[in-house]
Amino acid sequence: MSVHVLEYTFEEYTEIVKKFHGAAAPGVLIGGFMVDAAIRNLPDGILYDAICETKSCLPDAIQLLTPCTTGNGWLTVIHLGLFALTLYDKSTCQGVRVFLDPEKVESWKEIKAWFFKIKSKKEQVLELINKEIEAAGTTILSAQKVEILPEAAQKKHKGKIGLCPKCREVYPLDHGGICLLCQSNTLYAHGTHI
Template identity: 35%
Template structure:
């Protein structure tokens, strides 16, 4: 978690970390702050993002929940919503962009519905609206997170893949998932040696 002195300070860091200071990152900052405020004084919580767009990066900058420490869960339901929940127990607060509250904020509403922006000026107006609206376009709800997100997963026993030799969880079988055909990479093509170029 990185401490920030101001919203602009956060947005400067967001540019470096996220690659751009997007409208989604701006809204996500307000959402995360509202969720943190609603949680009260506790350090024992996890985060659940219902989209993989913008929101997880803001959570990683503003809370101790990260992908690397296992406290950030991303379940892409396509909704711009965030839940912070206590561990153990699973009681939490869900913060979401409330479409009903965007009636007076036309650019935020267009962004929420993924309608294209007309030009660069529309984007500037959108950013102004987000700063002005702040938490006014957000709603909260108390939630109970399902047990599946509360269980600590113990480290799985590892074995060497019989094809590539790299360690992988034993329960996946003798072949690692990549060698079993689930690799994201194209297979390597055998090197072609031109006639007459063989080494003697």
């Protein structure tokens, strides 16, 4: 039987990842199995939000396989540098956290070399890593039942907006008398209207 990531074959999922992420990155492929494992451990038919504990790769697996995206607010990326994700019931805050388990990775030479950065990017052969990822499936993962703390699950309301008197763009008034970019521009050296 061929390996599946939710409703997709591993090959189909790999193609979807290439198109969106730009490459068949091991982190997004393993992320597919992580999302799959999380969903299988959640009750059917619930509305869930997602937390991603790393900004690398994993957010794209969540965006491709769940209704949660960066722009719709159902995915929160928290920069902990941990290769873990959580899907949780919006109404009960009960969820499932799935992580790539260092102990279980031990027996997979290529995945281990990638995950522990034993080989440099140049030395890694993507095809070999991804073959192992397909063979390993969910066996390199561990899962926990978790309850999300209310503060972490709470959505901030955007509050009142107004015109920044300096740049004349619309900004959240609780940022102060002028917008954050006018307060401290750490982004742009200069700008000229086109």
